[in-house]
Amino acid sequence: MNDFEKLWRNKIIHHTKIVTNNKLKNEIKKIEDLNPVSYSNKIINVLKDNTDDTHIKEIFESSACHLPHIKLERAKSVYKKTKSIVEARNQLEKEFIVDIKFYKDLNDNQLEFIIKNGWGLAGVYKDGKIIATKVPSQFHEYFETNNTLKKKYFYCHCPRVKKLLLNKDVDFDSIYCHCGGGFYKDVWEYITDSNVSIRIISNLFKGDNLCQFEISFK
Structure with missing residues (x-):
């Protein structure tokens, strides 16, 4: 797993806690899949099972790459x-x-x-x-x-x-x-x-x- 992927996953975990709660953060943290695509599908499924689209959008927006x-x-x-x-x-x-x-x-x-x-x-x-x-x-x-x-x-x-x-x-x-x-x-x-x-x-x-x-x- 490259550094970019590690950083992105850490941001998703971090912002899941901020936007929702620690329990859901821990559910996301449990997901282990080296493939970025299947990992993304899994986290989206877990999020959709536990929170609404408004919160999911906020998690992804908060995890974006930023311009300096x-x-x-x-x-x-x-x-x-x-x-x-x-x-x-x-x-x-x-x-x-x-x-x-x-x-x-x-x-x-x-x-x-x-x-x-x-x-x-x-x-x-x-x-x-x-x-x-x-x-x-x-x-x-x-x-x-x-x-x-x-x-x-x-x-x-x-x-x-x-x-x-x-x-x-x-x-x-x-x-x-x-x-x-x-x-x-x-x-x-x-x-x-x-x-x-x-x-x-x-x-x-x-x-x-x-x-x-x-x-x-x-």
Whole structure:
């Protein structure tokens, strides 16, 4: 088991205790399965047998990978001064453009495509909410293939379960992907210093071609 997997499992156990109770945490802790996919299925089944979907979503959102907060400081500063989600989003997009072009080795046309379609960290602002659509994890491979299943595989950001997407009849509970939504939850809660809520709009494991989240502010 690699370090990433160990860390993720520890986060799930920890947040199960925080969100629910010590008894359920211990039930999750008992699960022993080295395979990330079957382990995920087992914890989802145990959680569903013992608590409601609202708590399960919170556990997964709390166990997400996070962007280093140092990359959010300018957007946070803009929000502190203006109290404007729009202005903070605009600042976030400026920095995202610089980072993603270097990180993904994009040309100008590829970068323009991402921004035009509202993909990436900053998302788009609509009716008081942010609509965030993930950029393909393996960007160049995603656009080089015409195979639908491979496209989904190259799009997915989760190394734990993405191989499932190579199967035509994939059967996996998309509640798991609140973990991916937790990435955006952390971004905007840090920027605004207040709670936000996440709703999955589209999801690869529900048969969609993109992973898209709605971030609502309270």
